[in-house]
Amino acid sequence: xxxVSQTPKYLVTQMGNDKSIKCEQNLGHDTMYWYKQDxxxxxxxxxxxxxxxxxxxxxxxNRFSPKSPDKAHLNLHINSLELGDSAVYxxxxxxxxxxxxxxxxxSGTRLTVV
Amino acid sequence: xxxxxxxxSQVPVFEEAPVELRCNYSSSVSVxxxxxxxxxxxxxxxxLKYLSGSTLVKGINGFEAEFNKSQTSFHLRKPSVHIxxxxxxxxxxxxxxxxxxxxxTGTRLTVIP
Numbered sequence: 001x002x003x004v005s006q007t008p009k010y011l012v013t014q015m016g017n018d019k020s021i022k023c024e025q026n027l028g029h030d031t032m033y034w035y036k037q038d039x040x041x042x043x044x045x046x047x048x049x050x051x052x053x054x055x056x057x058x059x060x061x062n063r064f065s066p067k068s069p070d071k072a073h074l075n076l077h078i079n080s081l082e083l084g085d086s087a088v089y090x091x092x093x094x095x096x097x098x099x100x101x102x103x104x105x106x107s108g109t110r111l112t113v114v
Numbered sequence: 115x116x117x118x119x120x121x122x123s124q125v126p127v128f129e130e131a132p133v134e135l136r137c138n139y140s141s142s143v144s145v146x147x148x149x150x151x152x153x154x155x156x157x158x159x160x161x162l163k164y165l166s167g168s169t170l171v172k173g174i175n176g177f178e179a180e181f182n183k184s185q186t187s188f189h190l191r192k193p194s195v196h197i198x199x200x201x202x203x204x205x206x207x208x209x210x211x212x213x214x215x216x217x218x219t220g221t222r223l224t225v226i227p
Contacts, residue, residue: 004157040219041152041202041219041220041222042217042219042220043158043204043217043220044217045214045215045216048214056214090157090158092158098210098211098212102148102160102163103158103160103215104160105150105157105158105159106157107156107157108155108156108157
């Protein structure tokens with residue numbers, strides 16, 4: 001199936017730990033994104049990459065570091081997890097930098113920090 | 115700067131009744147507009163989009179939306195809802211040539227049997 005796939009789907013971890021979320025798309029898209037959805041369902045962009053290059057880096061703590069080994073993958077590493085990091089993280093991709101084709105989203109990773 | 119306002123956080127409606135979910139945007143340049151649906155514990159799925167041309171856009175699952183430039187609106191409608199339409203609906207906007215999609219805060223549609 002062509003899709004954007006994220007792993008893991010659920011992640012429960014203690015404060016202070018370091019964790020990673022992986023994302024892969026097999027749609028042949030050039031651009032990938034990370035969005036954070038908070039407890040009120042608000043979606044906010046965190047990062048976007050185009051052909052492995054960082055394009056957008058919104059105001060997120062330095063503890064969040066995206067890594068794109070190739071244009072089909074965009075992983076998110078989080079250091080020193082805090083309670084406020086609990087959210088659902090969505091990976092997405094689009095054909096190119098122009099958003100007019102819309103984004104294809106993964107099914108999300110629900111991160112719970114305890 | 116662009117922004118999106120979804121005026122209703124929750125919309126309950128009886129099965130087979132019509133529904134309209136409201137979306138207003140602000141931008142100083144031309145925009146592309148989207149509606150996404152999020153079913154429980156799932157990712158976002160594109161319902162429809164407006165890029166240019168006809169202001170009435172038809173999407174999947176019987177939904178349609180109308181772009182109104184003078185009112186800066188892009189309301190989503192369905193003439194007869196089903197139980198399976200219960201979900202969160204997000205309006206989103208991007209300025210033409212931009213590479214960032216801004217989302218509204220979502221509208222929870224609950225279809226009552």
